[in-house]
Amino acid sequence: MATAQTICYRSDSYRNWVRGSVGLGYLQEGLQVFAETIVQTEHRNILQRIGKCGKCSIESIMPAHAKQGHCIQKNRRRCNCTKKGNIYCAVCSKTYDEIIIQHRFIDPNWEIDSAGLFSDHWQFAKCFMTTTKKESNNTAAETDAACLLSIIINGNFFQAELDTIIDGENDIFSQAKKVRNAILHSSKLELTEDEVTEYLKTMIDVLQDRKVLMNDKAAQTAVTKITYIMNTKFVITTGIEKSAIESAQRSIKGTGELCENGLKELTSQSLAEISRAKEDAIDEIEKNKPKDRNASGAGIAIGQDTKTKEQ
Known part of the structure; x- marks a missing residue:
């Protein structure tokens, strides 16, 4: 099956981009429970105070x-x-x-x-997202890392749960949001080794905030996963590759629908470039499928036993 094939033959810079995109998925997993818990508490407090x-x-x-x-x-x-x-x-x-x-x-x-x-705490949470639509991001689980970071940055009620002082520009949470945009808005789908390492470290720093997240189980599980893809080479399956590209497309589309007129042309251009990159990537995957079923490349695939090291 195509999803079982690996993309070891792809360029290192492209593989790095996929690693960064996978890291963002883990960042979302690590922030989801924390963000939802704080939002629920604040929403309940407002209802009790105002009605x-x-x-x-x-x-x-x-x-x-x-x-x-x-x-x-x-x-x-x-x-x-x-x-x-x-x-x-x-x-x-x-x-x-x-x-x-x-x-x-x-x-x-x-x-x-x-x-x-008044009945759904996540509708309250959406008021603190920078960009969203009525029909999207209606649960914490379907809210991506960027929107979770926006809620944390924009919601004053989060500050009491953080050791980091949020300033909306230079704090680690705001830096992580910039990292997310740098990865998912990259039309070339390429990152250097230094870039992806820096980006993954920023995600880890967010999840290791010393006030609450440092002791949050979901956050620390995500730290383990991000640390692994930062320090270990692994086999990236075509399924993971396709998911990473489609995630970038959804991000560009979501931003384009809410961006100012002056940015729409740039957004449309980036979306078109990513669409072409997706088609080229999938074509190359099909042409370069290993004929030998055992020739799956070195390393391990995400989701497999992380104890198996690259040969």
């Missing part, structure tokens, strides 16, 4: 701060206080303001399913 409604939609709420005559959201054009005809609700209007206040950059994302805001 529940569930009848209003985000689009129809008039924020509580509208009565003060000035907007508290950074991007005023995205705030409901500028809309005529919106309705004040004793619960929803205060919750709207609370979400703005809890956002590090006072600029929440309102592309959420407002019907679930």
Whole structure:
């Protein structure tokens, strides 16, 4: 089967890119439980403090701060206080303001399913994602590393659970988000050995934050996996390769749908280049399949026994 074949014949720089993409998957696994636990706690605290409604939609709420005559959201054009005809609700209007206040950059994302805001903690979490859509990222499990990092960076309520001081630019979590973008927005699908090593180390540093993550089981399991692919050569199956390329495509598409007009042309160009790279990669895989079923290359495949070392 094609998914059992390896891509040892591919360039080292391309294999490094696949390693970086695999590392991002492990980073997502390591952050998921931590992020969801903190979000659940904060969501519950807000409901206990302000109350529940569930009848209003985000689009129809008039924020509580509208009565003060000035907007508290950074991007005023995205705030409901500028809309005529919106309705004040004793619960929803205060919750709207609370979400703005809890956002590090006072600029929440309102592309959420407002019907679930009071019953579903992950709709609350989506307010702290930099980019998302109503129909995507609706559970922690389906939320990628970039969005999990955005929630942690943008949600002020995460700071108490971190040893790292988040500044939104130079802290390790913000650096990890830049690493993710560098890997998945790479149209050439190539990384040097130094680049992939640096990127994987950044992921490990995130998961070893000394306050909570250092003792989080899922985070430390992910550290073990990332450390392995950083220090050990392994066989990358064509299934893993295809998954890595498709992950990059989904990332570019997701960004393109929400990016500013000035970036759309660049995004479309990158997406086209990745699509061509995918077609070329799959064609080459088919042409270079080992005829001997035992000629699977040196090393081990992800998901196999990690005790088997490269020969």
